[in-house]
Amino acid sequence: MAVEASTRQDTHTESADGEMPVPAMFRNLIGYHLRVAQETSFQAFARAAGKADLKPGWYALLTVLAERESMTPSELSRICGRDRSTLTSSLKALSHRGLIERQSNPDDQRSYSVRLTENGRRMQEQLHAIAVVYNRRLDEIAGKDKAVLIAVLGRIAATFGTPQHS
Amino acid sequence: MAVEASTRQDTHTESADGEMPVPAMFRNLIGYHLRVAQETSFQAFARAAGKADLKPGWYALLTVLAERESMTPSELSRICGRDRSTLTSSLKALSHRGLIERQSNPDDQRSYSVRLTENGRRMQEQLHAIAVVYNRRLDEIAGKDKAVLIAVLGRIAATFGTPQHS
DNA sequence: GCAAGATAGTTTGACATCAAATTACCTTGC
DNA sequence: GCAAGGTAATTTGATGTCAAACTATCTTGC
Numbered sequence: 001m002a003v004e005a006s007t008r009q010d011t012h013t014e015s016a017d018g019e020m021p022v023p024a025m026f027r028n029l030i031g032y033h034l035r036v037a038q039e040t041s042f043q044a045f046a047r048a049a050g051k052a053d054l055k056p057g058w059y060a061l062l063t064v065l066a067e068r069e070s071m072t073p074s075e076l077s078r079i080c081g082r083d084r085s086t087l088t089s090s091l092k093a094l095s096h097r098g099l100i101e102r103q104s105n106p107d108d109q110r111s112y113s114v115r116l117t118e119n120g121r122r123m124q125e126q127l128h129a130i131a132v133v134y135n136r137r138l139d140e141i142a143g144k145d146k147a148v149l150i151a152v153l154g155r156i157a158a159t160f161g162t163p164q165h166s
Numbered sequence: 167m168a169v170e171a172s173t174r175q176d177t178h179t180e181s182a183d184g185e186m187p188v189p190a191m192f193r194n195l196i197g198y199h200l201r202v203a204q205e206t207s208f209q210a211f212a213r214a215a216g217k218a219d220l221k222p223g224w225y226a227l228l229t230v231l232a233e234r235e236s237m238t239p240s241e242l243s244r245i246c247g248r249d250r251s252t253l254t255s256s257l258k259a260l261s262h263r264g265l266i267e268r269q270s271n272p273d274d275q276r277s278y279s280v281r282l283t284e285n286g287r288r289m290q291e292q293l294h295a296i297a298v299v300y301n302r303r304l305d306e307i308a309g310k311d312k313a314v315l316i317a318v319l320g321r322i323a324a325t326f327g328t329p330q331h332s
Numbered sequence: 333g334c335a336a337g338a339t340a341g342t343t344t345g346a347c348a349t350c351a352a353a354t355t356a357c358c359t360t361g362c
Numbered sequence: 363g364c365a366a367g368g369t370a371a372t373t374t375g376a377t378g379t380c381a382a383a384c385t386a387t388c389t390t391g392c
Contacts, residue, residue, distance in 0.1 A: 221347080275358085
């Protein structure tokens with residue numbers, strides 16, 4: 001993509017086109033690298049999934065459901081770490097496509113539970129196959145540092161994911 | 167990758183189990199840990215910024231602008247690694263709040279450049295102060311593994327971030 | 333019983349992100 | 363010069379996220 005608009009009196013050593021150098025100011029910030037790494041790898045997964053018309057956002061839901069007979073939306077949201085309101089449209093789409101079934105709860109009219117259908121299970125397996133490939137690539141990239149990487153990321157999630165204090 | 171789940175508190179059902187463990191199926195997936203770590207830490211930053219009515223999404227833009235006299239939206243999008251269309255509304259908001267100024271380019275009527283105003287520079291400094299605190303916490307969490315972490319994240323971004331454009 | 337409060341799920345609104353389509357303008361090739 | 367193609371920015375549409383407000387229903391406390 002051609003890039004190069006001229007008028008860039010440097011500060012950046014001209015990298016071959018397409019490549020965007022990490023701005024000096026961010027080079028030492030973990031948060032920056034974390035965000036970029038997550039976004040780019042997720043996009044790669046999304047593209048691969050999208051080619052088969054599979055929505056990457058469904059993967060976590062279907063995978064969690066594949067491990068349990070059935071769950072309520074609230075349980076799902078807790079396990080997936082997403083706000084309950086986030087699930088409404090996803091469950092609607094999944095249900096509409098016949099990947100999950102809803103069963104109303106006779107003991108509580110407010111609630112219902114969702115369960116994978118056969119098609120849902122197949123979809124989960126397809127998405128899982130794609131996820132496995134990408135995690136394999138990530139493993140290769142991490143190499144011998146994988147354990148350290150996972151340990152540090154786990155500490156980050158534990159620290160920020162558990163609002164300590166008020 | 168898209169697998170993300172758990173590790174988030176909630177009106178915890180804190181009983182014997184303590185906290186929601188990482189589902190076994192995801193425990194060894196880098197993509198999962200990457201996603202959770204990024205989301206939780208970013209949200210912590212967002213909350214801190216939000217308390218001062220600062221939008222975390224502005225930080226990267228303002229910071230990049232703070233290092234150069236002026237830039238076009240396209241240059242900004244390249245350096246920030248975001249799609250050009252993503253910037254339109256952000257720049258509109260920043261401009262509307264008087265944090266940046268637009269200057270039309272006399273040589274090209276299609277283009278314009280943006281520049282920080284004094285208020286924009288102050289806003290950048292406020293956000294930067296918040297970002298520094300969070301990156302310091304991240305540094306503490308990473309400890310001696312910081313260099314390895316940044317190296318691996320950089321390799322991930324480089325691998326997935328440079329799609330061999332078909 | 334019945335009012336008050338808690339809980340399940342949905343709706344709405346503000347942000348972000350990308351990709352594809354649009355509009356306006358510039359550059360080129362002949 | 364003028365049509366054809368490229369480029370800058372915007373618009374539109376699909377996903378995805380959270381938080382807050384809202385509806386419906388269940389539970390409680392008296």
